[in-house]
Amino acid sequence: MNPITRRALGAIGVAGVATQAFANSPAIRSAWPDATETAAMIRSGQMSALEAAKAAVDRAERLQPKLNFLVASDFDRALERGQIAAMAGAFAGVPFLIKDLDDYKGLPTRSGSRAMLRMPLATQQDALIDAYDRAGVNVIGKSSTPEYGFLPTTEPIGFGPTRNPWDPTRSSGGSSGGAAAATAAGVVPFAHASDGGGSIRIPASCCGLFGLKPSRGRMLAARGQTQVSDISVSHVLTRSVRDSAAMFALTEDSGPGAKLAAVGLITAPLRRRLRVGLILNGGAGKPPTAEVRAATDSSVKLMESLGHEVVPTTWPTGEDFINDFLLLWAAGAADLAGVLNKVMGHPPGPDLLEDFSLGMAEMAAKAPKDALPKTVQRLQASARAYDRWFMVNRFDVILSPVLASPPPQLGYVAPNVSFDTLISRLIEYVGYTTLHNVAGAPSMSVPLNWTSGGLPVGTQFSARAGAEGLLFQLAYQLEAARPWADRTPRLHA
CATH class of the missing domain: 1.10.287 (Helix Hairpins)
Structure with a gap:
């Protein structure tokens, strides 16, 4: 652990965050560089920011007709920004997408809804989006989302379905489905995402990515989120753990009055043994499919091989x-x-x-x-029960599926399915991710398994509020033990 906060960045320079993450973490074997390596290549002169922007625009133009991950392009401004000789920030010049639930100056915000089609271009953006700009990312556009982020699939009626790069007949997840599809396909090395009930972890699982949901009130612009009803948080979807950890260090709220003690930049894997609670059935009590059960069993064996103690447990909440x-x-x-x-x-x-x-x-x-x-x-009682669950059982983390099944066929949980049928399907499909939003606790999807048919199946690891550092350390350990970066989806750049 290396507790670097933004106040400490002056000692090493903002670019030093990505540099240190690149230097101190294992080499990432991949068909394309992650964001940390891309930033290093730009800083060293191996490629220019303009070349990185041109390549990302080319990838987007080639894959958009096949995947439909983009709802607003910003190609011209991205190319203009790429010509700036000395772009500043840890990720200076690295291509990036903003999820279309958030405002980004100069682009429309449609929120996946026909109701927003005539809204003017955004003239303001919040502090978190400002922090992305300070980090130096080069935004090439806005990624698709279901209507107002309501569903765990990205199939808005007004914009069409976003397809999964591993199998274009299947869902990319939601609500950050466009971000996940673009990142998994290599259009961009990472992308902004948000999670109000699983919307970072679900698309991460569907698309074979790493996705960490932060604690409530953790990130910039979230200081006012203190109630159990404040369930949505933002971060990024990435192919590597180090990209997520570095962007986290740059965008967490670490100033005076911050709700949580800063985590800083985590660069090293876990060095201690954990006590792990194991959940197999979803919140409604139904078991996952055989493929997800097999993937979860595989993840349990991996954890045990790393020396961790895994203990079966049950959800701490009631049927309501x-x-x-x-x-x-x-x-x-x-x-x-x-x-x-x-x-x-x-x-x-x-x-x-x-x-x-x-x-x-x-x-x-x-x-x-x-x-x-x-x-x-x-729900407040459920949040307290979540915390007691960890304390009484001395759990460090909880291991569970992310979803009850691998990514479903497009249309299975689409918004035009009859309401009662869709509610029934949702209760079964997404029964593992919602409690963490209510509890304000961090949780991550780690791409540890694939089905025999080549579909990714994420494993969820969750902790108590404020324990993102522990999750990042565990993620590094898992990434080293079972690397995933060299896996390439069917549709890729």
């Missing part, structure tokens, strides 16, 4: 948890529908919002008036 989370999720859809109602003077219909979004809004509207406050109280 999944319904409580659904109502919280539905309340967000109802708020959205309310805003559109005020703007238009009438409730939004299926010409603007997808059937699933409308169904969620209706679910919230039909709930008793006191249902949401009571739901929030139960």
Whole structure:
């Protein structure tokens, strides 16, 4: 562990973050360089920032028709930025994508919705996006997302489905599906993502990437997120652990008044034995498919071979948890529908919002008036139960599947599936990722396994709030023990 915060960056220079990550971590054997190596190549003169931008634009233009990961291009500005002789930042000149749920100055924000098609170009952006700019990344566009990030697949009606590079008939996951598809296919070495119920970890699992969801209030622009209902957090999707760790060090909130003690730059693998809780069934009590069970068993054996103690356990929450989370999720859809109602003077219909979004809004509207406050109280109890779970059992981390199945066929959890059928499928498919958002705890998907048919299956590792450093160390250890960077999807740059 090397606890470098942004206040300490002046001692080594901002570029030193990526330099140190590159120098202190194992070589990444891959068909293409990761973000850390790309930055090193640009700094050393092996390639220019303009050459990196041109190559990324070319890759995007070739693969966009096949994968549909991009909803707004910024190619001209990216090429202009690439001509700047001395781009600053740890990742100066490295191509990057911003997820289309967040504003980026000069680009539209569509949020995967037809309701946003006429919105003006963004003129502001939050502190986290500013930090990406300071890190020097060269944004080539905005990545696709399902409507308002509601679904674990990226198949918005208004923009079309994003396809999985490993099998284009399958989902790339969601809601950061465009970011995952572009990163897995090698268009960009990493991309911005966010997670309100699994939306970093799910696409990471579907696309064979590393994806870490930070703790609540951890990152810049998230200091005001203190309530159990503040479930969404942002970070990046990467092919290497070191890329994620380096960007984390640059974008965590480490200033005066930060909610959590800074993690800094983690560059070394774990050196101690962990006590690991093992979860096999999802939150609704249903088991995963045989392929996911086999992948989880394989990950357990790997952990045990590394000296860790793995102990079976059960979820600390009751049967009401999944319904409580659904109502919280539905309340967000109802708020959205309310805003559109005020703007238009009438409730939004299926010409603007997808059937699933409308169904969620209706679910919230039909709930008793006191249902949401009571739901929030139960979710607060679930968050406390999560923390006690670790303390009572002396767990360091929890190991589980990310999803109940490998990436499904496009259409299986799409927004035009009948509402009741879709809810039933979602409860079974994504029953492993939501508790961590409620608990405000860090969790990561690590690409340790592939099916016999060549589909990635991530394994989830979760910790107590604030323990991202432990997860990064474990991820380095797993990456060294079972490397994945040399795996290439069917569709790639």
